[in-house]
Amino acid sequence: MITIISGTNRKESNTLKIAREYQQILEVKGIETGILSLEDMDVLHYNAAFEKIENEVLIPSTHLIIISPEYNGSFPGVLKMLIDNSRSHEIWFHKKALLTGVATGRAGNLRGMDHLADVLNYIKITVHPNKLPISVVDSVVGSDGKIIDANTLRAINQQLDEFIFWGALEPQNNSVEKPESVN
Numbered sequence: 001m002i003t004i005i006s007g008t009n010r011k012e013s014n015t016l017k018i019a020r021e022y023q024q025i026l027e028v029k030g031i032e033t034g035i036l037s038l039e040d041m042d043v044l045h046y047n048a049a050f051e052k053i054e055n056e057v058l059i060p061s062t063h064l065i066i067i068s069p070e071y072n073g074s075f076p077g078v079l080k081m082l083i084d085n086s087r088s089h090e091i092w093f094h095k096k097a098l099l100t101g102v103a104t105g106r107a108g109n110l111r112g113m114d115h116l117a118d119v120l121n122y123i124k125i126t127v128h129p130n131k132l133p134i135s136v137v138d139s140v141v142g143s144d145g146k147i148i149d150a151n152t153l154r155a156i157n158q159q160l161d162e163f164i165f166w167g168a169l170e171p172q173n174n175s176v177e178k179p180e181s182v183n
């Protein structure tokens with residue numbers, strides 16, 4: 001199971017728009033995914049709702065695509081709370097993750113993705129080296145929430161093709177060939 005985590009609880013976030021775009025692009029590539037949006041989650045309390053998400057989403061997910069906004073030069077506290085509030089580190093062990101940063105500024109959360117990769121490595125998650133910064137996101141996403149910037153779409157497609165190959169994912173429609181960048 002492949003889960004895209006939208007790493008903020010902020011309403012109408014650009015991060016969730018990008019997460020939905022990732023889901024659509026992967027669908028075209030023959031890869032089915034689910035979205036876990038922290039907007040809908042109480043990550044502060046360990047309760048029945050949190051436990052249900054652990055059992056039904058986090059534990060069965062072998063691959064995580066984490067879209068993380070840049071908040072004060074790093075990834076959001078709610079995303080750290082998702083990890084810190086979970087039952088045990090062991091539910092994260094030995095999974096594979098792909099990271100994308102989202103920011104209105106120029107850095108595209110590069111620093112925050114490095115912070116996040118360090119935390120994920122601590123809980124034995126292997127992170128794909130292509131951590132994609134999406135900077136000046138306001139000019140990348142149109143009013144309908146779709147990505148309108150051709151270079152960004154190209155970079156996402158390349159990143160996802162690499163992830164599919166690296167993660168040994170099996171597209172349903174044979175649409176993804178080994179990307180040149182991993183030859």
Ligand SMILES: Cc1cc2nc3c(=O)[nH]c(=O)nc-3n(C[C@H](O)[C@H](O)[C@H](O)COP(=O)(O)O)c2cc1C
Nearest residue numbers: 008010013014015069070071072073102103104105
């Ligand atoms: C609490 C907070 C802190 C932020 N800090 C930064 C920052 O350090 N650098 C930056 O480029 N943008 C910063 N932003 C703006 C976000 O990059 C912008 O909201 C972007 O759309 C991604 O966040 P979103 O998914 O919540 O929309 C911040 C936004 C919030 C809400």
